[in-house]
Amino acid sequence: MTTSRSAIGGRPGSRIIQNLIFQYLPGIPNSDLYDGQISIYDLARQSFGGTTCLVEHFRCVPEIIQFSNMISYDMRIKPLRDASRVHLRPHTIAYRAHGSGRDGKINRQEALTVASLLVAATEQPEYKKNDVGQPTSFGVVSLVGDEQALEIDSLLRSHLSPDRYEHHRLLCGNAAQFQGDERDVIFVSLVDTAQRGPLSLRDQELFKQRFNVAASRARDQMWIVHSLNPQNDLKADDLRRQLIEHAEDPSRLMRALEEKENRTQSPFEREVMKRLLAAGYRVAPQWRVGAFRIDLVVEGDGRRLAIECDGDRYHPLEKATGRHGSSVHPRKDGLGFHTHPRHGIPSQSRTGDEVRSRKTAVVGNLPRRH
Numbered sequence: 001m002t003t004s005r006s007a008i009g010g011r012p013g014s015r016i017i018q019n020l021i022f023q024y025l026p027g028i029p030n031s032d033l034y035d036g037q038i039s040i041y042d043l044a045r046q047s048f049g050g051t052t053c054l055v056e057h058f059r060c061v062p063e064i065i066q067f068s069n070m071i072s073y074d075m076r077i078k079p080l081r082d083a084s085r086v087h088l089r090p091h092t093i094a095y096r097a098h099g100s101g102r103d104g105k106i107n108r109q110e111a112l113t114v115a116s117l118l119v120a121a122t123e124q125p126e127y128k129k130n131d132v133g134q135p136t137s138f139g140v141v142s143l144v145g146d147e148q149a150l151e152i153d154s155l156l157r158s159h160l161s162p163d164r165y166e167h168h169r170l171l172c173g174n175a176a177q178f179q180g181d182e183r184d185v186i187f188v189s190l191v192d193t194a195q196r197g198p199l200s201l202r203d204q205e206l207f208k209q210r211f212n213v214a215a216s217r218a219r220d221q222m223w224i225v226h227s228l229n230p231q232n233d234l235k236a237d238d239l240r241r242q243l244i245e246h247a248e249d250p251s252r253l254m255r256a257l258e259e260k261e262n263r264t265q266s267p268f269e270r271e272v273m274k275r276l277l278a279a280g281y282r283v284a285p286q287w288r289v290g291a292f293r294i295d296l297v298v299e300g301d302g303r304r305l306a307i308e309c310d311g312d313r314y315h316p317l318e319k320a321t322g323r324h325g326s327s328v329h330p331r332k333d334g335l336g337f338h339t340h341p342r343h344g345i346p347s348q349s350r351t352g353d354e355v356r357s358r359k360t361a362v363v364g365n366l367p368r369r370h
Helices: 001-007 016-026 038-046 062-072 108-120 147-158 162-167 205-214 240-249 251-258 267-280 316-324 352-363
Strands: 092-096 138-142 171-174 183-189 218-226 282-289 292-300 304-307
Touching: 001 251, 062 205, 062 218, 062 240, 062 251, 092 240, 108 138, 108 147, 108 183, 108 218, 138 147, 147 162, 147 171, 147 183, 205 240, 240 251, 267 282, 267 292
Parallel strands: 092 218, 138 171, 138 183, 183 218
Antiparallel strands: 282 292, 292 304
16 A cells, blocks of 8 residues: 555545545445555454464564564564574674764665665675575665665665666565565664754654564564664664664563573483483584474584473473474474474383483484584
8 A cells, every 4th residue: 555655646644545545445344444544454453353463483583573572562473483594693783874964854874874785795705695595685674754765776776787686686665665575684774863853752653563564574684774872862762762772782682582481401301411412412402493492402414303302390291292293393394393203202211221212212313423
């Protein structure tokens, strides 16, 4: 709706939009709601009642999606992307453009900064391909109107050949134009400056939707390019300040995620890990996969084997299937691990010999030692 509205020149709630509703949507239930002021999700909620929130998230690495998780989902989202396979670091970056000023809805210095950073990134070997071997894709999201995105797009096209532009699937637009889309690396331009003094608070629901979309389009890395001193120019609960501070220190929200998890290792896990290490294997305990943890992960030969130590008071066997499906997690195949139910080990007590027998049953499927 946003793109069409821009094409016809109407603003949300304007007479042009109302006339179009009257002309083309007669008999459509709640047609007055199709004025561009609410999202398609709100339209669906009005028309069909309650909603079902899908909480498993596979697009973004956890450090990126946690901002949207905080402002829009009450920390209910379970990020499941395995960030260890993503070579770009860090996953979030806050970059301040100095000497900026706004000319209407355009911040030219900030636009030049975004374009310069993006062009430089395309020349770096780390940005040649993503984690699946495809050319790294880039996007630019303007948080204030279309004009800033068009300015950045013009700068990029003057420095990149059409082939390079297409090669990296470059897209510049506002948050609404990125709805349902994604890129490996996203540059978010805040546009605003404090050249006329501290900015008014921005925390309304309309802005939350915009920030939620903008901050959840990047799969691997998100740059927040701004022209502000967040502590001086913005109130503590302003969305712009929260986004900048999240990009500076995503670990703050990651710690909030960890508080919801049980990270206690059982004695059985420690015993299995000790024996695997003694046998010469490289073992990582409590391996994070998005919002979940795997008891033990053995690495080697470019492969990984996940081991869940069910059968004690921490992971009772009667709960094992419900907790992990056939092995680690019902959706594990999307996390970089594959389910092998035939490799499960029967329940046994934990004498030394039986622990060794369990370890031996698993070791047959382990990567080679290092």
